[in-house]
Amino acid sequence: MAFNPAVVCLLAACISASLAVSSKISEKYPPLWEESPGQVSDYKVKNGKYIINIWNYSERLGMYKILLNQTAKYFEKFAPENEQNLLWGLPVHHGWQYHTGRLADPTQRTSCGKESGDRLCLSVDSWWADVNYFLSIIPFLAVGEAGIIGISPDDVIFLPPPKDQKNFCYNTSSCHSSFPEAMKKWNEFYQHVKSPSSSFDDLLKYVWAAHFSSLKIAGKNFQSRSKYYSKPEAEFQRNWALFVDYLAPPRFPTTLVRMNEFQKGLPPRILVSRDKGPIIKDLTGFQNVVLLLLNFLHKVHKYTGTLSFVAWKTLMKLKVARKLFLEIMEYILQLLI
Template identity: 70%
Template sequence: MIITKVKVIHFVPVTCNMVKGLMPWKVSNARRLADPTQKTDCGYKSGARLCISMDSWWAAFNYHLSAMPFLAAIDSGIMGISPENVTFLPPSKDQMNFCYTISSCRSSFPEAMKKWNEFYQHIQSPSSGFEDLLKYLWAAHASSLEMAHKNFDNRLKCYSKQEADFANNWALFVDYLAPPLFPTTLTRTHEFQKGLPTRILVSGDETHFIGDFTNFQNIVLFALSFLHKVHKYTVPVGIPVEAPHIRVPCVGVGPQPQVVGGQNKQGLKVGGASMSRDSWKEGRG
């Protein structure tokens, strides 16, 4: 990336910043950006832990939720940078699924760029309130996610069924956060993000009873899975629902890493009550 000039913009304090609230888990959970095919050590302890794999579903989505908004901010004039002075370097594959300049983003993803630009225009308006900004932020966020789904959902075949299910469940949950205009401030999202998994799920992880996850993390996985089931069986006719995850061989996939810490023998604590793995199986049968 080439940037020749940057203008300092004084946004609201970081704890109230609605954009920064979307970032902590994505930044701190770098292992989710690792190579799902395991052809390389990109993102793993044995290699470059901060490496971002070109095959990562999560990384591709993050690009649409970070690089594109950044270019749209420049396009809006809020950063005081000339559009001609910023260019991203393309990856070695799937080049057509990304954009690298403001003009290429406008051409490839016009609706998403339009919505991000509208968000930044309203940031600069003295009459814009917090609720108004949230409305435009979520509209832009949803538009970027829609484009990412179209271009990159085929990458989920490179993951275990558990991780692919979690990715779909998480994306659906974000869709449900948009209509009520969930305030994505750093303070509001920090506590919730403690419940998100800290590593890629692997085959052998028994969802909701993962030994190296906290009770809160297991509860969140259970809740996201439950939301997806409710959505699937109550969604009105005509609205598409994701197809079941089918394990299609992904080129270069190596053996799945072993589950760390084994299964959680003590079960899952919900609402102050303890639920064993066996009793939960009986209850869901």
Template identity: 60%
Template structure:
């Protein structure tokens, strides 16, 4: 028996709720989420107004946190623990930008984004400037719609140290300079408050607002490309184009799905010598995503809007979007995270894909290459080392609820690629 289309997102929501049991959701939050303000009273007050500096990472992240907290009640009907809140995509994307170094001064002429000022967001960063329109403007639109529990007149946003005229800082100013963006976000927040809101329609209004937010910034900040390598500048443009394709299929920007999707994004700024799919310190998935984004960008530049318009036509029905989402997620699931453990003295290394992260343990004895796994569904974020009766050390992932395939020696086709690499 065929299910009505309206059940599609109900089933997907149930799947996400079930999957959430396999995660400690707090492990998926963006960096410094706990340290960021979660209510207006966490910000400083000056002349009776809350003062927010969008050029400090935790202040900008705090705006997202307030949005997530204040809108949680409207998404509760779609799943527990606010995991189905569609606004998660914004702070997670901002967190990736921060973690990958894309919010720092791209020319390193200042300490902004580096020690001793690691939380500074550089106005020279193309990524930071683009993100401003996906953080400050949605926040001001939410204030204007009344869902944040305070008046827009009670909030002051600080300007950047230069290029102040390229930005807006309050509801009236943003309405005047970017009326379409403010209007689309207000429509989203107003519909969200409707007792008859549906997940599918929320996705439509969210992506309408998201894509509208990105119409003006590429032209305003085109000069920022000169601060980056050609590879990074092209990646930024390709990513902006790819967002339009994600919007057409209404990718659900919930917590778990966005977290998983972002594993395919490059973990650092691209340099002039990076050639995907042969970037050694990127995972196979990250290399392939870069190749795919380049293809999307190149085709879009050659055909204009023709390819995108065809894609929009293909994605017009909810059934087509649902089928594409399942295919999309299956592709990402086909790239397991390979974990390789090795110990020597008091040091050992944990390798996730091609990224090495050093750890220390005082209980280790010098041993040779041990044992390795292909792990799906989650990263091993808090592993422990233990040993069996024969004294052989094992890497035991503490996170539970995910599938695990054990591989020993050189067996395991998916992990053979890592077998010859030295980690320590």
């Protein structure tokens, strides 16, 4: 079964930037990381329950901070300062979404997420905020079930969005009932996190399986949100979701430094109708290349009827292939950055 080498080039171009080294870990934290809650007791309490407004950027970011803090002891054997914690991919990408304005109301009907309104507000009409919802609440509930954060997830109440409440789950029972596969995969990941015999590669395998399960939910439920965006941004969302599917088989390490360097290839603002490739003037050359190749990946995937993805998954089952892939990334980094 042949695999189009252009797809490898796409993945290489985007991921290779992840191999750079940072001298100061704290410079890589997402926006408002230090100010966000770091433990469950930092949230408001009502009737003995902790209240989390998951539609507020700082409070959602605080959920990630708790995950990172409470799982740090399990990753300390891999590197100091919790830098190799594989959960960093979640808050770092969420921080990019916030910084680039992608969590704000795309309909322009409210000031949610806007500089002129509540900048911390996460709009339920934002495709990015909705997709991220299932990459925040399910990992958080599952870590509570795993006994890692020291409290029962039933002691936490998540505030619903102002509309479309039926599209989301809010506690362990409703998430298990509505999205059993995702809850199962995240629970499996945390059980392997707690196991002293788990290798770094093992944990990569399970965190990507869990991540993929959450994205499947969002992919089915929020396609209609694309109507609120320009054609270039909607295409970027579609292509980005597909690209993340391709990231899972090679088990890209979602560590703090690698995620930060990786995201240098992503557009630093929402794309608008006038943004026509292959050159968008206020984007870097690397970002233009990434957008071009993401679109090419979509075309290959569509043309082959997912054959390219099947071939890619088959190839990446080999440890030597995954290792070689990351080595190729490092080489291409020197050419593009």
